[in-house]
Amino acid sequence: MNEDQPILELKNITKSFQDLNVLKDLNLKINQGEICCLLGPSGSGKTTLFRIASGLAEADSGHIIKNNNPRFAYVFQSPRLLPWKSAEENLIFVQKNYGLESENKLRDLLFRLSGLEKFKTAYPHELSGGMQQRLELIRAFAVKPDLIFLDEPFKSLDMKTIMNLRKLITLIQAETEITLFLITHDPEEALLLADRIYIMAAENSGIIKEIKVKQPREKRKISDPELYQQLENIMEIFSDLVSDLEDAGEEIKKIF
Numbered sequence: 001m002n003e004d005q006p007i008l009e010l011k012n013i014t015k016s017f018q019d020l021n022v023l024k025d026l027n028l029k030i031n032q033g034e035i036c037c038l039l040g041p042s043g044s045g046k047t048t049l050f051r052i053a054s055g056l057a058e059a060d061s062g063h064i065i066k067n068n069n070p071r072f073a074y075v076f077q078s079p080r081l082l083p084w085k086s087a088e089e090n091l092i093f094v095q096k097n098y099g100l101e102s103e104n105k106l107r108d109l110l111f112r113l114s115g116l117e118k119f120k121t122a123y124p125h126e127l128s129g130g131m132q133q134r135l136e137l138i139r140a141f142a143v144k145p146d147l148i149f150l151d152e153p154f155k156s157l158d159m160k161t162i163m164n165l166r167k168l169i170t171l172i173q174a175e176t177e178i179t180l181f182l183i184t185h186d187p188e189e190a191l192l193l194a195d196r197i198y199i200m201a202a203e204n205s206g207i208i209k210e211i212k213v214k215q216p217r218e219k220r221k222i223s224d225p226e227l228y229q230q231l232e233n234i235m236e237i238f239s240d241l242v243s244d245l246e247d248a249g250e251e252i253k254k255i256f
C-alpha cells in the first residue's frame with residue numbers, strides 16, 4: 001500500500017435529487033493498494049457516492065482526481081451476470097474489452113480459488129445465489145483492474161458464504177495489491193477488512209469520520225481489545241443516528 005499515492009480523490013462532492021440533498025462537500029481519498037470501506041446507514045448516500053466515484057453518475061459539483069488512468073471493475077449488490085452466457089463466457093465477455101480473453105491461466109486460477117471450477121460451463125440460473133456472487137467477484141478480478149468498486153457485495157448471503165467471499169477477496173487482494181473500495185453498512189465487516197474506513201452519517205453530509213485500522217488483516221478478531229474499542233466508537237456514532245421513537249409508545253398501546 002502506498003500512503004502517498006492516492007489512486008482516486010474526491011473533492012467537495014455535492015449531489016442532490018430534486019430537492020433532496022444527498023451529498024454535501026464530501027472529501028475522501030483512496031490510496032493505491034488499500035482496502036477502503038465506506039460505512040453508513042441506509043439512505044445516507046453510499047450508493048450515490050459509489051456511482052459518482054466510479055464514473056457511473058455525475059456529481060452536481062466537486063472534483064474527481066484519478067491517478068495513472070486506473071482500470072475500474074465493479075461488483076454490485078446483486079449479480080449482474082449475462083444469463084445467456086456460461087460462467088466462463090461471462091468472464092471472457094468482460095476480458096474482451098481489455099484484450100485479455102486469451103488469459104486462460106488467469107481464468108483457471110480464479111475458478112479454482114473460488115471453488116467454481118466444476119461450473120465453468122454452467123449458466124447463471126444453474127448456480128446458487130452465493131455461487132453467482134462468487135462468479136461476479138472473480139469476473140471483476142478477471143480484467144486485472146487497478147480498483148474494484150464493491151457495493152454491499154455480501155448482501156442477502158449466509159454467514160458461511162460471506163466468510164468464504166471475504167477470504168477470497170483478501171487472499172487475491174494481498175497477492176495483487178489491487179485497490180478495493182467497498183461499501184457496507186456492517187461496522188464489523190469494515191473493521192475486519194479495511195485499511196481505512198470512511199463513515200457517512202445521515203443524508204446531506206460528507207464524511208464524518210475517518211478511521212485507520214492498523215492490525216494485520218489476517219490476525220484480526222473483533223474480540224481483540226483495540227478492534228473492539230473501534231467497534232464501540234463506531235456504534236456510538238450510529239446510535240446518535242437512531243430515530244427517537246420513545247413518544248410512539250402511547251400511540252402503539254392505544255391502537256393495539
Ligand SMILES: Nc1ncnc2c1ncn2[C@@H]1O[C@H](COP(=O)(O)OP(=O)(O)OP(=O)(O)O)[C@@H](O)[C@H]1O
Pocket residue numbers: 017020022040041042043044045046047048049185203
Ligand atoms: N436516482 C435517484 N432519484 C431520486 N432520489 C434518489 C436517487 N438515487 C438515490 N436517491 C435518494 O438518495 C438517498 C440516498 O440513496 P442511496 O441509495 O445513495 O443510499 P444508501 O446509503 O446506498 O442506502 P442503502 O444502504 O439503503 O442502499 C435516498 O434518500 C434515495 O431515495
